[in-house]
Each structure stands twice: as C-alpha cells, then as structure tokens.
Amino acid sequence: MVLRDIFILVLSLLLATPLFSQTRSSDKSKKYNKVGKLKIDTSFQASYLQDFMVPFNQCEDLKDCRIKVKTKNLKTTMAARPHFFSLFLGKKNRRYTILINKNEEFNGVLLKDVPSDARVGLFAHELMHIRDYNSKGAAGVMQLGFQYLSIKGKTKVEHRTDSLTIAAGFGQQLYEWAHYVLHDSNACEEYKSFKEEVYMSPVRILGQMEQKQ
Numbered sequence: 001m002v003l004r005d006i007f008i009l010v011l012s013l014l015l016a017t018p019l020f021s022q023t024r025s026s027d028k029s030k031k032y033n034k035v036g037k038l039k040i041d042t043s044f045q046a047s048y049l050q051d052f053m054v055p056f057n058q059c060e061d062l063k064d065c066r067i068k069v070k071t072k073n074l075k076t077t078m079a080a081r082p083h084f085f086s087l088f089l090g091k092k093n094r095r096y097t098i099l100i101n102k103n104e105e106f107n108g109v110l111l112k113d114v115p116s117d118a119r120v121g122l123f124a125h126e127l128m129h130i131r132d133y134n135s136k137g138a139a140g141v142m143q144l145g146f147q148y149l150s151i152k153g154k155t156k157v158e159h160r161t162d163s164l165t166i167a168a169g170f171g172q173q174l175y176e177w178a179h180y181v182l183h184d185s186n187a188c189e190e191y192k193s194f195k196e197e198v199y200m201s202p203v204r205i206l207g208q209m210e211q212k213q
C-alpha cells in the first residue's frame with residue numbers, strides 16, 4: 001500500500017514538474033529577467049513585478065533560492081512547485097517554479113483582473129509555499145505532495161500556507177485576495193466553492209490576524 005502510494009506520488013510529481021511538462025520545448029524560447037537568483041519570464045507584466053517584489057523583499061530566506069517565475073496555461077490562478085529532481089541535490093541546489101496562468105479561457109480568476117493589494121496577498125501565499133518546501137528535506141516535500149492528493153490533505157496544506165502568510169505580515173493582503181475571489185471576482189461558482197472549501201475564509205483570516213496581535 002505504502003509502495004503504491006509512493007509510486008503514485010512520484011508519478012504525479014513527475015507529471016506536475018516543469019521538467020516534464022509539455023511546455024519544455026517552449027520553455028527554451030522563454031526569456032528571463034534576473035533579480036539576483038530570481039528569474040522572471042519577460043512576459044510577466046512589469047506592474048505585477050512591482051507587487052511580487054513587495055513580499056519577496058520581505059523574505060530574506062528566499063533570496064538565495066533559485067526561483068523561476070513564468071507564465072503557463074493552468075487550471076488555477078497560480079501555483080508554486082519544486083523541481084522534482086532538484087530535491088535530491090541538496091537544499092542549495094533546489095529549484096522552484098512559480099507559475100502564473102495565462103489562459104484567457106480560464107473561468108476562475110486571472111491575475112490581470114486582481115486588484116493590486118489582493119495580488120500582493122496571492123504572491124505572498126505562493127512564496128510561503130516555497131518557504132514551506134525549503135524548510136523541509138526531500139522526504140518532507142514528498143509528504144506534502146502526498147497530502148495534496150486528497151481534498152482533506154490539500155485543505156491542510158493550504159490553511160497552513162495561509163497561516164504562514166499571516167505570520168509573515170501579509171494577512172491584510174491575503175484577506176483582500178480571499179475576499180476578492182469570493183465576493184468581487186467573475187469566477188465561476190465551481191471555482192469559488194473550491195476556494196471556499198480548501199482555503200481560509202476572509203473571516204478566519206481576520207480572526208487569525210487578531211490572535212496574532
């Protein structure tokens with residue numbers, strides 16, 4: 001049973017990792033701007049970059065991380081992933097990718113429609129996934145991958161990531177993001193109910209911010 005689970009996990013990580021995705025060939029044609037070790041796809045809008053740098057500049061621990069930010073067709077607004085093989089090369093050689101959905105047909109939320117403050121909250125959340133991965137060894141990261149296979153596990157991971165975002169001082173922006181998705185965006189109901197089920201609600205975010213004070 002455990003072996004089967006490991007097999008499924010490895011397979012899902014292989015399929016999910018940018019190393020093996022269909023975008024591999026197009027990835028080569030992508031151009032990146034560099035900010036220290038951070039590499040940013042040139043198609044990533046300058047206005048987003050300003051918002052991205054707000055939380056990134058607060059994350060001293062991520063300054064030495066190899067992070068690539070790039071656009072891709074996704075089934076969610078954004079995602080943060082480790083490169084599977086780099087997990088076995090020691091923490092110094094770890095590589096991570098933050099993906100941004102560029103699919104105009106997506107009926108969830110696209111970054112271009114998100115208000116600036118809420119965007120900062122979302123970027124902070126994705127960076128906290130990387131902080132979380134980076135605090136773990138290869139086995140710990142794989143365990144996170146396991147958790148992601150069920151809704152219950154996914155909810156646990158996302159709530160913890162939201163907590164890390166609040167602890168990092170981006171609770172207000174995270175609240176703006178959560179509130180925007182559920183109450184102001186044009187996202188379809190299916191997307192909204194998924195967000196409601198898996199992520200912290202705006203009220204819970206405020207509650208946790210109060211506890212922190």
Ligand SMILES: [Zn+2]
Binds near residue numbers: 125126158
């Ligand atoms: Zn997340």
